Amino acid sequence: xxxxxxxxxxxxxxxxxxxxxxxxxxxxxxxxxxxxxAGGGPYADGFADYFTLVNERDxxxxxxxxxxxxxxxxxxxxxxVECYEATKGLGAxxxxxxxxxxxxxxxxxxxxxxxxxxxxxxGRTSAANGKVFSHVxxxxxxxxxxxxxxxxxxxxxSGGDLADKKIVLLYHNSAYGKEPIRxxxxxxxxxxxxxxxxxxxxxxxxxKAQWLQIRRERPDFVIMYGWGxxxxxxxQEAANIRFPMENMIGIxxxxxxxxxxxxxxxxxxYKAVSFHGVGSDYPVFDDIQKxxxxxxxxxxxxxxxxxAIYNRGVYAAMLLAESARTAQEIHDTADITSSMMRDGxxxxxxxxERMAExxxxxxxxxxxxxxxxxxxxxxxxxxxxxxxAGTWSLITDYGPSDMEIIQPLIEEDSAAYAAENKIxxxxx
Amino acid sequence: xxxxxxGDFKTSYRDDNQTFPIRLDRMGYYILMFVAFLVVxxxxxxxxxxxxxxxxxxxxxxxxxxxxxTGYAGQVSLGTGGFMAVGAYAxxxxxxxxxxxxxxxxxxxxxxxxxxxxxxxxxxxxRIKGFYLAVATLAAQFFLVWLxxxxxxxxxxxxxxxxxxxxxxxxxxxxxGPNTEAWAKYMICLVFVVALAWVARNLTxxxxxxxxxxxxxxxxxxxxxxxxxxxxxxxxxAVSSFFVGIAGALFFSVYLGAAEASEAFGIxxxxxxxxxxxIGGLGSIFGSFAGAAxxxxxxxxxxxxxxxxxxxxxxxxxxxxxxxxxxxxxxFLIVEPHGLAQLWRLTKEKLRLWPFPH
Numbered sequence: 001x002x003x004x005x006x007x008x009x010x011x012x013x014x015x016x017x018x019x020x021x022x023x024x025x026x027x028x029x030x031x032x033x034x035x036x037x038a039g040g041g042p043y044a045d046g047f048a049d050y051f052t053l054v055n056e057r058d059x060x061x062x063x064x065x066x067x068x069x070x071x072x073x074x075x076x077x078x079x080x081v082e083c084y085e086a087t088k089g090l091g092a093x094x095x096x097x098x099x100x101x102x103x104x105x106x107x108x109x110x111x112x113x114x115x116x117x118x119x120x121x122x123g124r125t126s127a128a129n130g131k132v133f134s135h136v137x138x139x140x141x142x143x144x145x146x147x148x149x150x151x152x153x154x155x156x157x158s159g160g161d162l163a164d165k166k167i168v169l170l171y172h173n174s175a176y177g178k179e180p181i182r183x184x185x186x187x188x189x190x191x192x193x194x195x196x197x198x199x200x201x202x203x204x205x206x207x208k209a210q211w212l213q214i215r216r217e218r219p220d221f222v223i224m225y226g227w228g229x230x231x232x233x234x235x236q237e238a239a240n241i242r243f244p245m246e247n248m249i250g251i252x253x254x255x256x257x258x259x260x261x262x263x264x265x266x267x268x269x270y271k272a273v274s275f276h277g278v279g280s281d282y283p284v285f286d287d288i289q290k291x292x293x294x295x296x297x298x299x300x301x302x303x304x305x306x307x308a309i310y311n312r313g314v315y316a317a318m319l320l321a322e323s324a325r326t327a328q329e330i331h332d333t334a335d336i337t338s339s340m341m342r343d344g345x346x347x348x349x350x351x352x353e354r355m356a357e358x359x360x361x362x363x364x365x366x367x368x369x370x371x372x373x374x375x376x377x378x379x380x381x382x383x384x385x386x387x388x389a390g391t392w393s394l395i396t397d398y399g400p401s402d403m404e405i406i407q408p409l410i411e412e413d414s415a416a417y418a419a420e421n422k423i424x425x426x427x428x
Numbered sequence: 429x430x431x432x433x434x435g436d437f438k439t440s441y442r443d444d445n446q447t448f449p450i451r452l453d454r455m456g457y458y459i460l461m462f463v464a465f466l467v468v469x470x471x472x473x474x475x476x477x478x479x480x481x482x483x484x485x486x487x488x489x490x491x492x493x494x495x496x497x498t499g500y501a502g503q504v505s506l507g508t509g510g511f512m513a514v515g516a517y518a519x520x521x522x523x524x525x526x527x528x529x530x531x532x533x534x535x536x537x538x539x540x541x542x543x544x545x546x547x548x549x550x551x552x553x554x555r556i557k558g559f560y561l562a563v564a565t566l567a568a569q570f571f572l573v574w575l576x577x578x579x580x581x582x583x584x585x586x587x588x589x590x591x592x593x594x595x596x597x598x599x600x601x602x603x604x605g606p607n608t609e610a611w612a613k614y615m616i617c618l619v620f621v622v623a624l625a626w627v628a629r630n631l632t633x634x635x636x637x638x639x640x641x642x643x644x645x646x647x648x649x650x651x652x653x654x655x656x657x658x659x660x661x662x663x664x665x666a667v668s669s670f671f672v673g674i675a676g677a678l679f680f681s682v683y684l685g686a687a688e689a690s691e692a693f694g695i696x697x698x699x700x701x702x703x704x705x706x707i708g709g710l711g712s713i714f715g716s717f718a719g720a721a722x723x724x725x726x727x728x729x730x731x732x733x734x735x736x737x738x739x740x741x742x743x744x745x746x747x748x749x750x751x752x753x754x755x756x757x758x759x760f761l762i763v764e765p766h767g768l769a770q771l772w773r774l775t776k777e778k779l780r781l782w783p784f785p786h
Contacts, residue, residue: 030742032741032742032743032746033743033746033747037743041743070741070742072731072735072742072743072745072746074746076691077684077686077687077688077691077692078483078684078692081478081479081683081684082478082479082728085474085475085478086475086479088474088475089475100588101688101691104588104590104592104686104688105684105686107686108592108605108685108686109685111606112607113606124588126587173577173690174589174688174690174691175588175589175590175688176588178587178588178589179587179588181587182587199577201690202690202691202694413587420524420592420594421595
């Protein structure tokens with residue numbers, strides 16, 4: 001009797017797990033284990049919950065249901081490759097691996113397999129140049145925009161002049177953390193501030209040496225490019241050496257709620273760059289609560305809603321869903337392929353009205369993707385942590401980044417990639 | 429009964445000394461080679477090659493290399509990840525520096541460069557032994573990874589410190605880069621594995637292997653009967669690093685396509701390969717393959733069963749995977765401390781007598 005029940009249960013599980021064919025498949029290469037799980041979990045939840053919402057509330061995208069098969073990568077490139085190969089056969093429309101290392105692996109692969117790769121706010125920055133990277137999209141903002149936005153803010157708070165200031169970049173010693181170095185070097189030349197780099201090796205649980213160095217150098221500001229457990233440790237260490245929190249500014253990946261809560265009141269005033277809205281005061285989150293969480297269909301346990309990284313997952317999913325809709329319109333078919341999806345992403349146009357319709361008024365910038373520009377406008381704002389209330393709030397408006405510095409760097413890096421791989425420029 | 433050697437007579441020493449003296453073993457080996465070379469390439473797809481075959485073959489080379497050093501010559505090494513990084517970066521520099529030269533030559537040269545680096549880090553083994561040597565090689569691991577992160581020349585000054593394999597072909601067939609066919613990836617790894625396993629087998633049963641084993645079992649006694657410890661230890665380090673370097677070069681160029689020293693060749697890799705060697709069986713060629721198969725295939729198998737088959741959440745499955753693989757390792761080491769190779773040997777012994785044990 002017991003065994004029959006068990007067998008029946010496993011058969012049901014099998015049937016539930018097998019995805020229905022002809023869905024719009026958006027694989028989620030997530031990581032809910034390992035030192036980066038604190039950020040990977042909420043992001044994957046947000047990503048999955050938005051698609052569940054679209055299915056439950058609107059009956060799918062253009063009448064076709066979306067499915068989000070998950071595959072655990074643990075932020076590890078080898079597992080990322082395995083996950084990519086495992087989910088490719090399901091008819092994947094786009095990949096969003098949330099790891100710069102895996103992105104570097106996948107850029108040549110997706111181009112060969114004709115599947116778009118979407119890396120909002122991470123990945124290879126120069127992929128913003130659509131002339132070289134036909135299948136990679138990183139709108140609405142990238143690492144170099146983030147670096148420039150941080151410097152712009154620091155300039156504002158120092159009364160419009162950064163000369164004689166000293167800025168330290170505390171970074172995750174990987175492709176991710178190294179990305180902004182060139183940009184910050186060029187910015188330091190332009191604004192005349194002194195620039196130092198302090199690397200933290202994976203996973204970043206031990207940062208005594210780095211913070212000793214920072215204490216010795218006495219910088220005016222610290223910019224942080226960290227991820228996972230590294231963020232909380234850095235905030236805690238900064239508190240330990242009594243570094244003024246308002247002078248420490250993280251990239252968006254160092255601006256999660258879980259990064260600042262362990263340090264308690266000491267983290268009050270910590271800042272981070274963001275390219276989208278914070279908090280849960282948007283109608284879309286009420287819908288998620290109603291259609292997804294209360295219906296028991298949430299990917300996690302539903303307690304991440306409105307948290308910074310969860311919101312980013314929702315935002316990324318929304319932009320992918322809108323791209324799929326655009327692709328359906330262009331090709332006049334509801335059942336799109338990955339190649340059509342790519343065209344949809346390249347023709348995506350997000351307007352203020354559309355954002356309001358989707359229940360996310362003012363959540364992100366209005367922008368239009370083009371064949372040349374896969375990188376979006378690169379606007380962003382600064383968010384600050386209020387430890388007493390336990391919330392982030394935007395303290396500036398969405399400002400532009402310094403494209404005068406960034407655009408030549410994008411051209412240079414993508415030209416090097418094109419030369420290495422013998423890619424001819426498109427869009428001419 | 430099933431596995432027997434009755435009637436299998438040898439009339440020359442040459443016959444008696446061959447790798448597979450028992451006819452049944454030999455047949456099995458020929459069938460395996462036939463299937464590996466002439467059947468698998470026609471049925472392989474992207475998933476199988478990238479998730480199962482290529483990692484297994486490449487890790488088998490690395491495990492062979494470490495087994496020569498640790499299993500045959502008795503020198504414990506925790507620097508395997510670092511030496512793989514040397515192979516990968518050497519291969520990258522050669523590929524981008526001399527694009528007209530064949531990738532096969534680059535991979536062999538990358539192995540040679542790793543051998544030189546391995547000898548340099550092996551020199552302390554003349555003075556220090558056991559755990560202390562393990563710590564010295566651990567230093568090599570950290571130093572090498574730090575070096576490849578710190579000096580931009582190694583990654584051609586790319587903004588992110590990543591190295592990316594350009595497209596290269598062998599006899600007109602792509603073997604690196606995104607447009608590589610699944611079978612081409614598989615074949616180049618298979619050819620290297622078969623050739624290197626053949627070299628390893630013949631080195632270890634010849635004079636050199638006997639010297640290594642002499643040093644392993646009792647270095648003073650070996651020295652007294654005329655084994656030069658300098659030559660024996662250095663040759664073990666050189667050959668081992670050559671194998672590991674080739675594994676690193678293939679790992680970067682054929683398997684991953686893009687790599688970063690601290691992520692792909694960290695301390696975890698050193699431990700992983702050491703586990704393969706210990707679980708497979710120290711001082712055994714078959715053991716290197718068995719260990720690599722166990723450590724590579726087990727997690728993929730469990731993941732497919734737990735997530736794909738039973739529909740568990742991915743995080744729960746990942747945690748269970750750790751527990752099951754860890755538990756199996758402990759179980760294996762308790763049941764058979766000499767590894768899977770010894771288990772296989774015992775099975776063969778039993779099968780010879782079965783079903784009449786007396």
